[in-house]
Amino acid sequence: MNATRALKLVSLALATALLGGGAYMAHKGLKRLAFEQQQHAQLQQAVDNARRLIPEVQQREQLVRSIKDVSMQVERLGFDPAQWGERRLRRAQGPATRAEAAQFLGELGRGGAGAIFVADMFDLATVSPEASLFHPPQPGDLGLTLGVSGTLHFQTVSALAPKVKP
Incomplete structure (x- = not known):
């Protein structure tokens, strides 16, 4: 019986060791799973953020292509940025008569092809x-409100005609 009892005790000890080892491995695996799930959630968040940025990136790529197209057209037409100046114009929003508004707007366009006004804000x-x-205007007309701000680009050197390259 002694040998049988010793065999049972050894089997019990071996089973206990295997059970302890299995529990340790399971615990270690659960910790690793939790870590991997956290990593997955962070990576999924990064992927979602990147997907949200795709339209903006595409829009910026389109803008770059447009800028390159305009730059090529400007070069083809022979425009030289060194021959243009700019001036910021601002008329605070406020009352104006129709004559004042017509005069102001007429002066903006008076430069012809040698002047380009790019409005940041225009309210009439x-x-x-x-x-x-x-x-x-009808009797009792209270006038207008006019507000403008922007940049007036104007030629500083007289150009006879744009140079058109084939």
Whole structure:
């Protein structure tokens, strides 16, 4: 019996050791699984962020292509940036008569092909709700409001004609 008992104790010890080793491996595997799940969540978040940025990247690529196209056209037409100057213009939003508005807007366009106005903000409106910008003022018309800001680009060197390259 002693040998049988010793065999049972050795078997029990071996089974206990295997069970302990298995529990240790399971615990270690669960910790590794939790770490891998955390890594997966972080990587998935990075992928989602990258996917959200794709439209912006595509828009920027389109902008770069447009800029290159415009640059090629400018070069083909012979425009030289050194022959152009710029001036910031600003007229604060405020009341104006139709004559003042017409004079201001006429002066913006007076430079012809040698001047280009690029507006950052342009607001022209009638003060009276029933008035129109496109019809003569009626009695009781309260005038307009006019506000403009932007950059006036103008030629500093007279050019006879644009040079067109084939």
